[in-house]
Amino acid sequence: MIAMRALAHASILVANLLGVAVAQQVVAPTPESVGTPRGEDIGGYNVVHSFETGYRFADIGGNRGKYRSDVNFRNGLRLLGSSLSVNSKNGQGGMFDEIILNTLGLGNDPYQFANLRIQKNGLYRYDMLWRLNEYYNPGLTISDGRHFRDTSRRLQDHDLILLPQSKVQFRFGYSGNTQDGPGLSTVQLFDSRGDEFAPFADIHRVRNEFRIGNDIELAGFKFSWLRAWENFKEDTSYLLGSSPGANPEDLTTLDGFRRIEPQHGNSPFWRGNLHGERKSWAVNARITYVGARRNFILDETAVGVVRNATNRQIVAGGNATRPTTAGDFSISIFPGERLSVVNNTSVYSTRINGDSLYSEVNNNRPSNQVYFQFLGIRTITNSTDINYRASSMIGLYGGYHYSSRVIRSTENFSIPAFDIAEGVTARQENHVHSGLAGLRLRPAKPLTISLDAEMSRADRPFAPIADRNFHALRGRAQYKAKSLLLSAGYRQNYNTNSVSLSAHSSRARNYSFDASWVPRGWLAFDAGYSKIHLDTVSGIAFFAGGNLNTGLSSIYISNIHAGNFGARFGIGKRADLYLGYSITKDTGDGRSSAAPPGTTDPVLLLLLPAQTFPLSFQSPLARLSVRLTQKVRWNAGWQFYNYHEKFLVGAAAQNYRANTGYTSVLWSF
Amino acid sequence: MLGIALLFLLALTASAQAPSTGGYVGSEVCKACHSDIWVNFYKNPHYKSIAAGTLPPESTGCEGCHGPGKGHVEARGGKTTIPRAFSLMPTKGILDTCLTCHAKDLSRANIRRSSHTLADVVCSNCHSIHKSTTPKFLLARKQADLCYSCHSNVRAQFEMPFKHRVNEGFMQCSDCHNPHGAFAPTTRVGLRPRMMEQHGNEESCVRCHTDKRGPFAFEHPPVKVEGCEGCHVPHGSMNARMLTRPAVFTMCLECHNGAGNFGRQGDGIKTQSGSHNMFDPKYRNCTTCHVKIHGSNTAPNFFR
Numbered sequence: 001m002i003a004m005r006a007l008a009h010a011s012i013l014v015a016n017l018l019g020v021a022v023a024q025q026v027v028a029p030t031p032e033s034v035g036t037p038r039g040e041d042i043g044g045y046n047v048v049h050s051f052e053t054g055y056r057f058a059d060i061g062g063n064r065g066k067y068r069s070d071v072n073f074r075n076g077l078r079l080l081g082s083s084l085s086v087n088s089k090n091g092q093g094g095m096f097d098e099i100i101l102n103t104l105g106l107g108n109d110p111y112q113f114a115n116l117r118i119q120k121n122g123l124y125r126y127d128m129l130w131r132l133n134e135y136y137n138p139g140l141t142i143s144d145g146r147h148f149r150d151t152s153r154r155l156q157d158h159d160l161i162l163l164p165q166s167k168v169q170f171r172f173g174y175s176g177n178t179q180d181g182p183g184l185s186t187v188q189l190f191d192s193r194g195d196e197f198a199p200f201a202d203i204h205r206v207r208n209e210f211r212i213g214n215d216i217e218l219a220g221f222k223f224s225w226l227r228a229w230e231n232f233k234e235d236t237s238y239l240l241g242s243s244p245g246a247n248p249e250d251l252t253t254l255d256g257f258r259r260i261e262p263q264h265g266n267s268p269f270w271r272g273n274l275h276g277e278r279k280s281w282a283v284n285a286r287i288t289y290v291g292a293r294r295n296f297i298l299d300e301t302a303v304g305v306v307r308n309a310t311n312r313q314i315v316a317g318g319n320a321t322r323p324t325t326a327g328d329f330s331i332s333i334f335p336g337e338r339l340s341v342v343n344n345t346s347v348y349s350t351r352i353n354g355d356s357l358y359s360e361v362n363n364n365r366p367s368n369q370v371y372f373q374f375l376g377i378r379t380i381t382n383s384t385d386i387n388y389r390a391s392s393m394i395g396l397y398g399g400y401h402y403s404s405r406v407i408r409s410t411e412n413f414s415i416p417a418f419d420i421a422e423g424v425t426a427r428q429e430n431h432v433h434s435g436l437a438g439l440r441l442r443p444a445k446p447l448t449i450s451l452d453a454e455m456s457r458a459d460r461p462f463a464p465i466a467d468r469n470f471h472a473l474r475g476r477a478q479y480k481a482k483s484l485l486l487s488a489g490y491r492q493n494y495n496t497n498s499v500s501l502s503a504h505s506s507r508a509r510n511y512s513f514d515a516s517w518v519p520r521g522w523l524a525f526d527a528g529y530s531k532i533h534l535d536t537v538s539g540i541a542f543f544a545g546g547n548l549n550t551g552l553s554s555i556y557i558s559n560i561h562a563g564n565f566g567a568r569f570g571i572g573k574r575a576d577l578y579l580g581y582s583i584t585k586d587t588g589d590g591r592s593s594a595a596p597p598g599t600t601d602p603v604l605l606l607l608l609p610a611q612t613f614p615l616s617f618q619s620p621l622a623r624l625s626v627r628l629t630q631k632v633r634w635n636a637g638w639q640f641y642n643y644h645e646k647f648l649v650g651a652a653a654q655n656y657r658a659n660t661g662y663t664s665v666l667w668s669f
Numbered sequence: 670m671l672g673i674a675l676l677f678l679l680a681l682t683a684s685a686q687a688p689s690t691g692g693y694v695g696s697e698v699c700k701a702c703h704s705d706i707w708v709n710f711y712k713n714p715h716y717k718s719i720a721a722g723t724l725p726p727e728s729t730g731c732e733g734c735h736g737p738g739k740g741h742v743e744a745r746g747g748k749t750t751i752p753r754a755f756s757l758m759p760t761k762g763i764l765d766t767c768l769t770c771h772a773k774d775l776s777r778a779n780i781r782r783s784s785h786t787l788a789d790v791v792c793s794n795c796h797s798i799h800k801s802t803t804p805k806f807l808l809a810r811k812q813a814d815l816c817y818s819c820h821s822n823v824r825a826q827f828e829m830p831f832k833h834r835v836n837e838g839f840m841q842c843s844d845c846h847n848p849h850g851a852f853a854p855t856t857r858v859g860l861r862p863r864m865m866e867q868h869g870n871e872e873s874c875v876r877c878h879t880d881k882r883g884p885f886a887f888e889h890p891p892v893k894v895e896g897c898e899g900c901h902v903p904h905g906s907m908n909a910r911m912l913t914r915p916a917v918f919t920m921c922l923e924c925h926n927g928a929g930n931f932g933r934q935g936d937g938i939k940t941q942s943g944s945h946n947m948f949d950p951k952y953r954n955c956t957t958c959h960v961k962i963h964g965s966n967t968a969p970n971f972f973r
Contacts, residue, residue: 025836025838026836026837026838046711046712066909069831069909070830070831070909085712085804087711087712088711088720089711090711090720091711091716091717091719091720091721092720097720098712100804100805104838104839105838111834111837111838111839112839113838113839115805117805121717121720121721122717122721131839133834133839137909137910138909139909139910142910142912142917142954142955142956142957143954143956143957144954144957146954146957147956147957147960153877155877165717165721177876177877177879179879179880185960186957186958186960187958187960187972187973188957188958188972192942192944192945193944196951196957196958205879205880207879217773222773224775228869232879232882234880246951247951259973261966261967261973263966265884267869267882269869271869273775273778275772275773275775275778277768277772277773282772282781284778284779286775286778286852288869288870289870290869290870290871292882292883292884293884294883294884294885294966296886296966296967298966298967298973300973314967314973316966316967318886318966319886320883320884320885320886320966321884322883322884324855324869324870324871325870326852326855326870328852328853330778330779330781330782332781332782337759337761337762338761340761340781342781342782344779344782344853346852346853348853348855348870350855350893352883352884352885352888352893353884354884354885354886354887354888354966355886356886356887356966356967358967371886371887371969373886373887373888373969375888375890375893375933377893377894379855381853383782383853385782385787387786387787389759389760389761392759395789397787399782399787407890407894407933409890409933409934411933411934411969424934426933426934426935426936427935428930428935438787438788440788440789448789450788450789452787452788460930461931462890462891462894462895462931462932463891463894463895463899463924463931463932463938464923464924464926464928464929464931464938465899465923465924466857466895466899467857476819478819485818487818487819487821489819489821489822491822499928499929499930499931500928500929502926502928502929504923510822512821512822512825513821514818514821528821528824528825530821530822530824530825532822532825532826536923538923538926539923539926539928540919540922540923540926541922541926541927541928541940542922542940542941542945542947543940543941543942543943543944543945543946543947544945544946544947544948545946545948546946548940548943549947554914554919554922554923556914556915556919558907560825560829560907562824562825562828562829564824564828582828584825584828584829584830586907602948606947606948606953607919609916610914610915610916610918610919612915613907613908613915615830615907617828617829617830619828643830
């Protein structure tokens with residue numbers, strides 16, 4: 001018995017070590033713990049507390065904006081991580097039986113996080129999740145850096161359940177999401193022959209959601225309902241003074257620009273769910289309704305010169321609504337221990353209505369236009385999945401899914417002043433048939449193999465790149481022994497969507513191999529390699545040089561090789577050393593320059609650089625953690641980031657190199 | 670006919686629940702030998718059933734999951750004498766045992782048809798009841814590590830230059846996915862996307878990206894029809910906006926090619942206007958002018 005228990009402990013230790021070694025993370029906070037803290041017993045509670053505080057540094061060379069967009073760790077003191085748990089030892093505490101608090105990155109890290117749970121058995125359970133993201137993005141790839149955002153996004157979720165273990169439960173919740181900070185946007189003035197200007201944007205968005213619900217168990221069925229109110233408001237404003245524009249040779253200049261466009265609205269939400277399960281069957285029915293609405297106005301004034309002096313004011317207002325209903329019914333039957341059959345029917349229906357009254361005044365010449373749009377989507381899906389376990393060594397599963405989607409559209413446009421009114425309505429229907437078949441094998445206990453194939457046919461996809469003739473193949477094998485984990489996987493997704501005058505083909509293949517080995521308690525290795533291949537060919541048409549160019553193809557080829565390696569060494573009884581390395585390299589289609597030297601065809605010079613994007617992103621790291629006392633650890637780590645594009649695609653090189661690191665003290669008690 | 674047959678089967682089996690068979694000895698007996706598990710079990714969420722002191726023996730403590738322990742005690746231990754020893758049970762048995770209590774939660778409403786269940790990935794593959802590293806959900810390891818251990822191609826995506834901050838600890842896989850199985854997706858059709866958690870009845874993306882949710886007077890239709898994945902690679906990408914292509918104009922032109930019976934009018938998605946000259950670099954960054962590409966309230970062409 002004791003030997004078995006010791007064996008179980010050893011296997012759990014190995015499993016945990018494997019877990020620690022599997023994924024390479026950012027260098028801090030330190031994953032190693034001081035030990036298994038026993039905590040202190042205070043008044044019938046056990047209290048365990050730990051916190052890690054230290055200094056984080058970063059030394060950045062190259063494109064700082066791109067570094068901040070990708071990594072964003074900077075200098076400063078941090079509470080890198082902390083945890084607190086308070087548990088009642090008999091489950092009969094006074095005001096609470098459990099408090100759990102975890103934090104990450106507090107103090108000024110770009111990614112901060114705190115979660116809290118307080119509960120009293122049988123009476124209440126409260127969960128809180130708070131997150132902050134210091135978001136930075138210069139928009140290099142969509143507007144050559146003329147878009148820019150340096151914002152803070154704060155998210156919080158609060159959920160309270162009363163009587164969480166009873167047959168009648170009550171739920172209350174609140175979620176908040178705010179985004180604030182400076183940014184740059186762009187505007188094309190005063191017409192399509194004009195110039196681009198970058199007004200300053202004072203971004204301010206707030207979302208609040210309040211929830212109330214109730215769960216009732218009766219006669220073996222559980223019925224739950226939830227009512228939520230979501231309020232959203234955006235009050236971002238845009239401002240720009242005198243500007244020559246982005247293209248100096250262009251004659252359009254701006255003396256001033258101002259835009260305010262508040263939009264406020266709400267999305268009231270209902271959800272009802274009924275669930276029942278017995279030994280040989282189960283049912284679940286759900287219905288949701290969201291009645292979203294946004295009210296908006298826009299007031300924009302631009303003063304400048306375009307061939308002659310121009311003053312323009314635009315005023316628009318209106319509202320948009322989008323009621324959405326989704327229903328879902330599943331019935332599962334289990335005719336025996338080996339067979340499960342699940343049939344699901346779901347319905348989704350949304351109607352998007354928009355009214356927008358648009359008024360434009362150009363040098364005192366008014367115009368007035370009214371737009372109206374409607375988009376309706378209704379999807380009905382029925383699926384049947386069968387799962388058969390033939391033996392402990394072999395299992396089979398398969399499924400057939402059918403979907404029918406109807407899209408209705410209306411686009412109306414009128415200019416009342418000139419008695420012009422136009423309207424276009426359309427309706428289309430798409431039917432999709434999908435089949436899935438899979439096989440699970442376990443020829444020996446440590447070895448599992450799973451294979452599946454999926455095929456799908458759609459008769460009228462909405463977009464040229466959407467799935468029409470789609471198939472997927474997936475295979476995975478895993479060998480899991482006490483100190484060794486080996487796995488290999490393959491995924492293939494192919495799609496063609498070719499019609500008259502347009503052909504689209506997409507082929508994605510992923511290969512992956514992973515290994516983790518823990519030869520000793522103080523030594524662990526893990527390594528992984530993935531290749532992600534994608535090649536697509538799509539028919540395109542565009543205007544250039546005064547001509548409409550047709551019959552051309554957009555080609556994109558990506559060959560991403562991603563590798564990672566990690567090694568963990570226990571040095572003596574007090575120190576842990578972790579060394580890691582990860583590299584992600586897109587070799588593209590193998591070319592060494594955006595276009596072959598001597599290429600003069602302007603169409604080729606346009607398309608060739610966009611066909612592939614070879615780059616590499618690598619990050620070695622090292623971390624040393626030394627246990628100073630039973631309760632204290634000292635940690636230090638270094639992580640290097642190197643981002644390198646093989647050739648220039650945008651207007652400016654985005655390459656950067658950064659040395660980051662930290663030193664900290666972890667105290668547990 | 671299938672529905673009638675299923676309802677008939679339901680009626681026949683409605684009273685076919687297995688009654689308690691006795692043989693329960695109580696958790697106090699278990700702790701005599703399994704003190705290593707018992708010593709910290711008061712921190713385990715399952716301890717609530719013991720602390721309540723009101724539940725029947727088949728629904729509480731060690732025997733609530735492992736079954737009546739009388740035979741195990743009389744045999745003086747041994748894994749094979751435990752009625753439900755999870756390391757020896759078939760995967761369906763593990764699933765059924767856990768769902769005895771946990772099936773009622775809405776988040777597990779689709780677990781029977783989830784991709785994980787079909788691939789024989791059941792509760793004990795991710796959760797460790799006695800040796801968990803996370804007290805809230807009793808996960809065997811940190812969530813991202815758990816998911817990566819099978820989805821290593823996804824790990825490679827999260828190691829790309831621009832990605833959602835999962836490795837940094839700001840987000841978790843379960844912010845967007847429901848590992849227990851999800852309701853039918855509201856975008857695209859067919860079998861995919863899989864296991865996507867929904868926000869109300871919309872894509873989970875809009876829960877954080879609130880300004881993209883709308884509704885807008887002028888929606889960009891593929892956002893609602895094909896979903897965000899039509900243009901974005903959500904895990905990670907070589908592109909700083911996580912677009913599917915390195916240059917934005919090729920991504921736009923692949924749909925806006927005027928061909929076939931695509932688009933909201935069913936007569937092809939219109940090509941760019943003749944005022945564009947793609948030889949001029951300023952026209953290659955489509956979103957420089959079409960800034961409100963996810964949806965606009967004032968401009969059908971998403972200018973403002």
